Structure formats: C-alpha cells, structure tokens
Amino acid sequence: MSRRHLQLNQKERKKRKFMVVVDENPETEMAMLYAAERAKKTDADLVIVYIIEPAGFAHWMDVDKIMAEEGESTARDYLNIASEKIRNFCDIETETVILYGQKVEQIMNHIEKDDAIAILVLAASASKSGVGPLITMLMKGALGTFPVPITIVPGDLTYEEIHCLS
Numbered sequence: 001m002s003r004r005h006l007q008l009n010q011k012e013r014k015k016r017k018f019m020v021v022v023d024e025n026p027e028t029e030m031a032m033l034y035a036a037e038r039a040k041k042t043d044a045d046l047v048i049v050y051i052i053e054p055a056g057f058a059h060w061m062d063v064d065k066i067m068a069e070e071g072e073s074t075a076r077d078y079l080n081i082a083s084e085k086i087r088n089f090c091d092i093e094t095e096t097v098i099l100y101g102q103k104v105e106q107i108m109n110h111i112e113k114d115d116a117i118a119i120l121v122l123a124a125s126a127s128k129s130g131v132g133p134l135i136t137m138l139m140k141g142a143l144g145t146f147p148v149p150i151t152i153v154p155g156d157l158t159y160e161e162i163h164c165l166s
Contacts, residue, residue, distance in 0.1 A: 016118035017095075019047045021107060022082055027155025029085070030162060031123035034153045036086040036094070037166035038121075047095045047117065048082055049110065050075040051103050072098060089159075111147055119149050126155035 020035040022028045032048065039046040052071040079096040086094055099106040111117045157165070 014116040015043070015045055017045045017047050017114065017116045018119050018121055019049060019107075019111065019114075019117045020121040021049050021051065021103070022078065023050065024078065025123065025125070025155075027123040027126050027153075029123075030155055030157045031121050031153040032082055032086065033089050033159070033162050034151070034157070034166050035119075035121035036090050036092050037162055038119075038151075040090045040092045041166060044118070045095060045116070046086070046092060047097060047114070048079055048086075049097045049099060049107070050079055051099045051101070051106050053102065054100075108147070117148060119151055120146075121151045121153060124152050124154050 018035045018039045020032050022032055036046050038044070052075055075098045079098070083094045083096060086092055097110065099110060107120065111120065
C-alpha cells in the first residue's frame with residue numbers, strides 16, 4: 001500500500017475525507033458522530049462505510065444469496081438512519097458506501113481507491129473484554145503500514161464529550 005494519501009496532489013487539491021466504519025454495535029454511534037463533528041469543523045467530507053462480510057454458505061447458493069440480500073437491506077437501512085442522525089447532530093451530509101468482504105481488506109482497498117480519504121475513524125468497544133475485533137485485526141496485521149492515520153474513539157463517550165473533543 002502506497003503513502004500517496006500523505007502526498008496530496010497539489011494540482012487537484014481534493015477536499016479530504018474522514019472515513020468511519022459502522023455497524024450495529026452501540027459504540028459505533030460515538031465514532032460516527034465524532035467523525036462527523038471533526039469533518040464539519042475541519043471542512044472535510046464524511047464517508048460512512050458498512051461492510052457486509054461473507055456468510056459462508058457458498059455450498060448452499062440460495063441461502064448465501066438470500067443472506068447477502070438481507071445484509072444489503074440492513075446496511076442500507078442502517079446507513080440511512082446514520083446519515084439522518086448525523087444531519088441532526090451537526091448538520092453535515094454524508095457519502096455512504098456498502099462494501100462486501102473481509103473488513104480489513106475492504107477498508108484498505110477502499111482507502112487505496114479513494115485518495116481523498118485522509119483519516120480512518122473506528123469505535124473502541126466500551127466493554128472490558130477488549131477494544132473490538134476490527135481494531136484487534138488491524139493491530140495484528142496492517143497497523144504499522146496503514147496508509148492513513150487511525151483515530152480510535154472510546155465507545156462510552158457522551159454527546160457533550162464528542163462536541164468537546166472534536
């Protein structure tokens with residue numbers, strides 16, 4: 001993975017983007033709102049990404065297809081609700097993206113494809129059991145060579161703390 005994100009194309013002067021990965025976990029909301037507030041305060045754009053991982057029922061193609069369709073419907077519904085929540089929280093519009101595959105691989109591919117993405121925002125689990133599977137996967141593999149800075153937002157922040165920190 002190249003460091004082209006750090007070498008902004010001076011001719012194009014693209015507006016930078018914050019990218020936040022979301023799912024149904026409760027801590028995701030705080031990371032999403034933090035990213036939205038930071039994007040607004042720094043005149044950046046916001047990309048909300050929902051990743052649908054493979055169901056693993058390839059030997060039952062009909063089941064796999066139904067699960068993929070349900071996953072896409074869930075993702076669209078969640079992204080619509082998230083976009084509305086962000087508009088109400090800090091009056092910023094979002095770009096929404098649904099990706100399919102393994103989370104770390106899809107995150108890295110999307111960042112590579114969109115060179116305006118300058119910061120990845122992730123939610124840390126508020127539970128005592130650990131930071132969460134996505135952050136753990138990144139720490140084990142790609143963290144040292146990741147193409148953009150990663151901001152990890154504690155999952156137990158309040159709305160007021162989000163406003164103060166961003």
